[in-house]
Amino acid sequence: MSDSTETMRAAQFLGPHQLEIRTVALPAISEGEALVAIEACGFCGSDLSIFAGTHPRARAPLTVGHELAGRIVQIKDAVTGLRVGDRVTVFPLITCGKCYACTHGHSHVCRQLRLFGIDADGGMAQFAKLPASALIPLPDDVSYEIGALIEPLAVVIHGISRVPFEDVQLAVVLGAGPIGLLTALVAKARGIPEVLVSDVLPHRRELAEQLGLRAVAAGEELRSLVMELSDNNGADVIYECAGHPSAALEVTELARSRGAIVNLSVFKKPVEIDMQAVNFKELEIFGSRVYERKDFEEALRLAPALPLAALITRTFPLDQAEAALQQFRAGEVCKAIIFPQQGPA
Numbered sequence: 001m002s003d004s005t006e007t008m009r010a011a012q013f014l015g016p017h018q019l020e021i022r023t024v025a026l027p028a029i030s031e032g033e034a035l036v037a038i039e040a041c042g043f044c045g046s047d048l049s050i051f052a053g054t055h056p057r058a059r060a061p062l063t064v065g066h067e068l069a070g071r072i073v074q075i076k077d078a079v080t081g082l083r084v085g086d087r088v089t090v091f092p093l094i095t096c097g098k099c100y101a102c103t104h105g106h107s108h109v110c111r112q113l114r115l116f117g118i119d120a121d122g123g124m125a126q127f128a129k130l131p132a133s134a135l136i137p138l139p140d141d142v143s144y145e146i147g148a149l150i151e152p153l154a155v156v157i158h159g160i161s162r163v164p165f166e167d168v169q170l171a172v173v174l175g176a177g178p179i180g181l182l183t184a185l186v187a188k189a190r191g192i193p194e195v196l197v198s199d200v201l202p203h204r205r206e207l208a209e210q211l212g213l214r215a216v217a218a219g220e221e222l223r224s225l226v227m228e229l230s231d232n233n234g235a236d237v238i239y240e241c242a243g244h245p246s247a248a249l250e251v252t253e254l255a256r257s258r259g260a261i262v263n264l265s266v267f268k269k270p271v272e273i274d275m276q277a278v279n280f281k282e283l284e285i286f287g288s289r290v291y292e293r294k295d296f297e298e299a300l301r302l303a304p305a306l307p308l309a310a311l312i313t314r315t316f317p318l319d320q321a322e323a324a325l326q327q328f329r330a331g332e333v334c335k336a337i338i339f340p341q342q343g344p345a
Helices: 045-052 150-160 178-189 202-210 220-229 245-254 275-281 293-305 318-329
Strands: 007-015 018-025 033-042 067-076 087-090 127-131 135-137 170-174 194-199 214-217 235-240 255-263 284-287 312-317 335-339
Touching (some): 007 318, 018 318, 087 150, 135 293, 150 178, 150 293, 170 245, 178 202, 178 235, 178 293, 194 202, 202 214, 220 245, 245 255, 245 275, 255 275, 318 335
Parallel strands (some): 170 194, 194 214, 235 255, 255 284
Antiparallel strands (some): 007 018, 033 067, 067 087
């Protein structure tokens, strides 16, 4: 990259329902930081709440994007061993290092957890300034597009690891959005004999079936199949990936006695759950938030064995980021990937 480059293009949140491509100053890096040319960046469900102006932490102006991959063009760091030209994905968590969670080996649930792309400028831009410690090398067999999916894949790997697999024969995934589909794929890859994924939308179920998953309509059709497959006992584990209030009541009905429920979605507000069923069935409910570094590393190892490319419904140049966001918001695409280095289509 030429030293004469002083500006770049970035997709910035400027206020509710305002996402614009702006020319901004190229960030200057300090010791321990790197400048990364972003080659691929994905949209996440949290980006929808940022765009709507309802995210509790995001503040305009903000360069969005925390699912990203690129190549290092500048670096000032003597610790990581990374060099200019290295292909990387990004571990976007920002932690305080001082709270109970951070000092006890669980910084991913830091009391003041923040993320690049939500609390600080992220990667939906031609370049991003990031801590060198946040960069993880991409293997040669992982493309930039798949590198942008490592972050949501790590979310899933962390969630699935919350429950041991030894006694799991039947798993149900509620919601066939990106996280739900990834959850079903990883659960199947980990050897769970029967994995069902449900959704109310036919086109999402169709995509699940194209991925080799067993898809079923949410509601009574799902309940009937679960009971048929389990001799009326219920599923061993339920992975809640829908984030809809109706799913909160459904999980306790579908789970067997002494079964497990893992909540991977983020409910926007408190929801009703049948606590009597939790008591009577002695259910275990596990929260799951983002990921640990080891989950990112496992995601990189697992990625080549999964049909991740099929989740990328469309790709867009940076100038079409708002159109991509609108299609993602409307449910027209599963994963929309932005290529910031591409010019206008």
